[in-house]
Amino acid sequence: MWVELDLQSDVPIYEQLAGQLMEGMASGRLQPGDALPSVRSLASDLGINLHTVNKAYQALRQEGFLQIHRKQGVVVQTQGMPGVTDSFVAKLRRQLRAVAAEAAVRGMDERRFAEECREVFRAVRGSERSGMEE
Amino acid sequence: MWVELDLQSDVPIYEQLAGQLMEGMASGRLQPGDALPSVRSLASDLGINLHTVNKAYQALRQEGFLQIHRKQGVVVQTQGMPGVTDSFVAKLRRQLRAVAAEAAVRGMDERRFAEECREVFRAVRGSERSGMEE
């Protein structure tokens, strides 16, 4: 799989993995209905423990991004991805505050900050979606 | 002090504290040269451990946002705040990726995302700086 983990990072592995899967969904590499590797195969593929993979899968399932069936395994949500809920917007803003504050202190101006955000957003959505929407 | 901590959050307290101090600097409530409370007094003020306050102060000092003198205590950096370094931009982008990916998956479009970023940036800079720059 295209997942890349930094085992040295202080960001927990399961969190990195969940993040990478989220980016996969954002970019379109992972489409609704797509099957993900079983916890065991992905674990051995990435060289980590199956419990660590499971923790990432469970977190994404609980938030509604994945479905986990007993035998069929793990699948990207088909029945309505979570939308832009109020609680998500609140979380988004909370996370942006920390980022924005340091940028402001370092002297980055508003336009530059917004531009960086825009570019990162474009980057995660990737090119594979071109023509899909809008 | 105006710091507010969420003891239930899974974000470490020292990190929350450092973040709040950073927001104080971003908004202008904390100006270069301003003295911060002593480790002892801030700890008892916030009802948290001495070590926790110290850890937040040390982290901000190490990055160049604070100066710590033996007896004069803790002071907001006077000799040039850290600027928009390449490594900061890299960190900024890394942090934005996670945020942007989830926003994209949830169906937020680019314009809305950039607008949220812009507004958060404005909010953290606050009104107290009006007239300082630009």
Add this chain to the structure above:
Amino acid sequence: MWVELDLQSDVPIYEQLAGQLMEGMASGRLQPGDALPSVRSLASDLGINLHTVNKAYQALRQEGFLQIHRKQGVVVQTQGMPGVTDSFVAKLRRQLRAVAAEAAVRGMDERRFAEECREVFRAVRGSERSGMEE
């Protein structure tokens, strides 16, 4: 058939199926002597595994709610449904404890709880039985 399964639920499919059949019997849609679909046909009808349907049938047979004949197939018990045995009452109470405890902790009062129970009971017995008893 009128059975509806939630393949995403963490309740095993065979258990959901047995529950739905039980509700069919409670409502009167399934009467003593009524024939149920064969394991094969129900499985393909519901898009699930043969074993799963079989497991649900066997569980209900073992408890005395169904009869399974070699060639006549599966039939709702004709020779006396299981009654309100002591062991059933014990099981009933055990299951209610968990439900009731959470309701109590959330601040639901006794009257409301009893009322919810009453209404659910009425709902599962349904209207098709009207005139059958009492």
Add this chain to the structure above:
Amino acid sequence: MWVELDLQSDVPIYEQLAGQLMEGMASGRLQPGDALPSVRSLASDLGINLHTVNKAYQALRQEGFLQIHRKQGVVVQTQGMPGVTDSFVAKLRRQLRAVAAEAAVRGMDERRFAEECREVFRAVRGSERSGMEE
């Protein structure tokens, strides 16, 4: 502690534990703000693994019944227990359906069923709360 587990039961241990803690809160043995044993001490006390205790604690925390602080450990929610939300009522009814259906099939009548529910509810609330409300 007063928790009793049935290691033979097919109900997962962590679920039994969470249920017992919930009953403790329902009965008033566990009051808001009360400290619970650390995962380690409760685990050794009950003769089970600390991860199993942790799983029960995390489940109750995620639903809002417990707070987990880094050093202070685990505490019964003080800032507003979860209330009777719509989603809880929906879950309650779903769980009652299965129970009620079998009771109905076995010939238990509505009044008896409601009475059983009422008594179980009284039992879980216990006597220690007498005089607390109403």
Add this chain to the structure above:
DNA sequence: GTGGTCTAGACCACG
């Protein structure tokens, strides 16, 4: 074969 559960044991950040 799959995920779910449980155990045992380790290291670390936090406070």
Add this chain to the structure above:
DNA sequence: GTGGTCTAGACCACG
């Protein structure tokens, strides 16, 4: 000392 994370390995229900 506490919970958080990770590993390794086991057994089992489900399908």
